[in-house]
Amino acid sequence: MAHKKIVVLIGGDARQSEIAEQCLARNMKVYMIGFDQWERNTAGIIKATGENDIPWQIVDVLLLPVSGLKEGNKVEAQFSSSETVIKEEWLRKTKNDCLLVTGIDTEPLKKLEKRIKRKWIRLIERDDVSIYNSIPSAEGTLLMALQETDITIHQSHTIVLGLGRTGQTIANTFSSLGAYVKVGTVNPAEKARAEAMGLEVFDLKDLASVVEKVDICINTIPAGVITKKELVHFPHHALIIDVASYPGGTDFTYAKQRGIKAMLAPGLPGAVAPRTAGQILAKVVFQLLEEQVTEKEDENAFS
Template structure:
């Protein structure tokens, strides 16, 4: 339970709806902004008035998964209102106020340092990323089925990256029956791919690797699916890039080759926003409770 906690949820997508519901279930006092089109649905939440004393009560602020843009503006699909996270406003929050976001950028990171508030980029956490890999894999399967005219079973597939998402992708597509190769850089990762019964590809020597496949899935957040890689793909191949914008694919060259390439970051919020919202809410709750526990121990 979060009885006595004051939490502001600002902007976002359908994931934030589930977060608000969970906070209400845990008896927190919830303030919302950026949900003008849905406010009537949240009878237990209070509109956040930025010029009021509400800010002085906040124990936590929850931003959308993308955080803010480079000007501090917060996006949301349920309002046309522009909300900017400013230094002056944040300085009015209590010193213990914590700010939660999915990912951060230089503006948000620098702002938190200026106002001396704790920032939690939740997508950097192993637990959140691993939980999120479940709806990410399901969403990827959906995209592959929608955009191909052949079965996953028996297809030759390459997954680039063996991180928290890449490992789940490789394992599940192998179970479905695809012939999976995994692009990695370290000898440790090569050994792990071998142990999984899959075929390792050394990304340090891509020029020497056979990269022809039916489906290529990229999880690496910098350009790796370049012209050399795309030239090896057959015309029927599908590229699904799961890296954050702008992705790791040369989309212009893929278009010139007539190869379908899809940039699909943030799949959990698209295919399973309820589950994705619960993941964020549960982890945030644990962080808040852990802080209180530590403070009580030191008293």
């Protein structure tokens, strides 16, 4: 009889709380480190410290927060009163096929990965997670635009920079509400996709000449695309919402000097819809475990 799957969550926010609930519903045993202030007390979910209260040798999945690993092996922990630090000795005790799952990639994570040889998975790099997350990201962007402007989205001049998974859903959302949407990109496939969606498209090198009448500019590109060169052409009433991963693609200091409202808003799924975002991440974790079982069965079949 297969043993009950064991999941350890280290740090995080309300998304991790939902992942824990989803794992429990799948009859998994859940340990949570960095949740001493979490008010839920549920049988099957154990608040732990990692010190002699977790059977590391039989853990199947270890999840880090979506924000990833920070310097000093620290992780974000919204439900803890103290710093939450991952000890390498914990990871070394895990079995070789333990899945180590994180959100975004970071330099400390790359260094740790070299020292701890396990199967590391970055959820945010997966296409399925990006597609699922694009929906709450678009809703969160729309909410910010409604709150931070004094105009309707309908007939607003809206620019979306980048037409990846998130940019595509954002552009479609604003267009469906009657905004005049233009898409800026250097990617030929994204240009073709924008035209297929019936949207006006321009090359990013021409951004400065396009923004003169913009009301809302939404950046999804994690690179410096809205610089001083472009910002001098923005009207003062314009709103910039930068949903790219930190530090975004906007010169926020210069935007402030010009009196242009520019907002960095990474991690919108966790901010506006943590329950849904947690369900999305849990669904992918379950899929990873199923894939692992299939791989083992295939290996046994050919051995």
